[in-house]
Every structure is written in structure tokens, then in C-alpha cells.
Amino acid sequence: MTSWPKAVLFDFDGTLIDSALDIHAATNMLLARDGLGPVSLDDVKAMIGEGTRKLVDRAFAAAGRPLNEAELDDKYGQMVPLYAANLTKLTQLMPGTADALAALHQQGIAMALVTNKPDFAIAEILGHFDLTRYFPVIVGGDSGVPHKPAPDMLFLALSKLGVEAADAVFVGDSPADARSAHAAGMKLVLIEGGYSREPLESLGADVVLHDMSELNAALTRLAPQG
Structure with missing residues (x-):
């Protein structure tokens, strides 16, 4: 690992x-x-x-x-x-997602899904795209803790994984994601092509990527030195 x-x-x-x-x-x-x-x-x-x-x-x-x-x-x-009734009719994976998740899984890196999306939608979409096996921990919109941009959802996911914030990275696409990660003290990767209302370069990410295909290389660059 x-x-x-x-x-x-x-x-x-x-x-x-x-x-x-x-x-x-x-x-x-x-x-x-x-x-x-x-x-x-x-x-x-x-x-x-x-x-x-x-x-x-x-x-x-x-x-x-x-x-x-x-x-x-x-x-x-x-x-x-x-x-x-319209969860997967037009929804698609973002570019590079399937390969990036498979690579992390192959490396033994734990993964969690942290989303404000309501729980009723999460399981069906994950199953539709055959992603369920990658996410033993899911913190969704009905988790009972304050939503992003508060850090509480990230802290809950980290607790369930048994991992400290300093040993984890959060990957998102929006100001809410950025503010949540900063408040949690986590490294932050932002992906272009999502739904941000603000320029990603203004959100204080450790790295901004064109798409998910660049994630594994970026994680290597973000590793603490020494």
C-alpha cells in the first residue's frame, strides 16, 4: 500500500x-x-x-x-x-474518472465519496456506472452534519476511514469544495469542467487539473517531502 x-x-x-x-x-x-x-x-x-x-x-x-x-x-x-426518475438518463462520467478510480483502488488507496447530493440518488448512480466498489465510505446530503462548504462532512468521512486530514486529499470542482477542504486542513485538487461559479485558480487549490486522467500524477507531486 x-x-x-x-x-x-x-x-x-x-x-x-x-x-x-x-x-x-x-x-x-x-x-x-x-x-x-x-x-x-x-x-x-x-x-x-x-x-x-x-x-x-x-x-x-x-x-x-x-x-x-x-x-x-x-x-x-x-x-x-x-x-x-431522471438520475442516469443523460448523466455521464467525467473524462478520466473510471481509469483514475481504478488506479487508486489498485494502489490500495482508500476512497470516500463526500457529496451534498441526497442519499436517494447516490447509490443508483454509483451502481449505474459500476463505481460502488470504490467507495466503502459515503457521506451524502442526508448524513445529518452540516453540508459543504462546512468541513463537517469531510471530518465524518475521515473518521469513518480512520485517516487524519494531513494524510488525505480532497478532489472537487467548486467553491464549496474548496472552502470545505481548507477548513478541514486537507490538500485540495480541483478539476476543470465542473460547475464552479468562480475561476478555479482563485480558490486556493494545491493543484488544478484539466480532468481526472491527471489525478494520479498530481497526487505524486503533492506528496510531503522528507
Whole structure:
């Protein structure tokens, strides 16, 4: 087993999978029920990253109808089955994902999935792409701890893996991922092509990669010296 990193933690949407088209479709179906929308794919990409509930809140605000808390509860409850029916119709793996995960697994590096995505969606998508075996630890949006950009989800995943933050790397694509990793004291890799609303170079990553095919080489470069 390699000595460093002992673990790599991954975001999901925009990092391992490109789910924007399915999320976009479900979002516009939800808005259409109230005679609103549609919102554009680019707008929806900018809404992804802090959980489905937050996305619903942003979508209705963008469509000109901000929601109060009770309304948001109702609309989120409607969004769940709409998206559940559209989890893998258009979603694809991000470039390089399958090979990168296989290489880490072959090296004996522990992996965890840390995502604000609701739990109902995670298992089906992982199974669809045959990724389940790579993630013995999954901390999803229903884990009961504060979502990214708070560090709590990362700390929970590290605890389940039995790994210290200094011995792990977090791989994501967004400001929420960056702020979570910084707060947890972890090395941070950001992947281009995701859903960031800010330039990745401004987020303080240890390295920014074009795609997941570059990950294994980047981890070698990030290893502590001495």
C-alpha cells in the first residue's frame, strides 16, 4: 500500500459525474408545474454544489418567485421524485474518472465519496456506472452534519476511514469544495469542467487539473517531502 495519501475523498457532481443535464430536466419540470421557467442549462450548473434543496431555492428565485421556508419544503419534496426518475438518463462520467478510480483502488488507496447530493440518488448512480466498489465510505446530503462548504462532512468521512486530514486529499470542482477542504486542513485538487461559479485558480487549490486522467500524477507531486 502506498504511504501517501492514505485516502482520497471525492465530490460527486461536476467531479466524478456530469449530472447537469438530468438535474436541468428535473428542475424545469418542477418549475413548469407553477408555470415558471424554463431556466437555462448554464443557470442550473451555477446552482449546483450546495445540495438539491439549495438548488430548488435558487431555481425559483431565478424564475422570479422566491420561496419562503414552508414553500421550499414543499418544492423540495416535489423535486425528489422528479429527479429520482431522471438520475442516469443523460448523466455521464467525467473524462478520466473510471481509469483514475481504478488506479487508486489498485494502489490500495482508500476512497470516500463526500457529496451534498441526497442519499436517494447516490447509490443508483454509483451502481449505474459500476463505481460502488470504490467507495466503502459515503457521506451524502442526508448524513445529518452540516453540508459543504462546512468541513463537517469531510471530518465524518475521515473518521469513518480512520485517516487524519494531513494524510488525505480532497478532489472537487467548486467553491464549496474548496472552502470545505481548507477548513478541514486537507490538500485540495480541483478539476476543470465542473460547475464552479468562480475561476478555479482563485480558490486556493494545491493543484488544478484539466480532468481526472491527471489525478494520479498530481497526487505524486503533492506528496510531503522528507
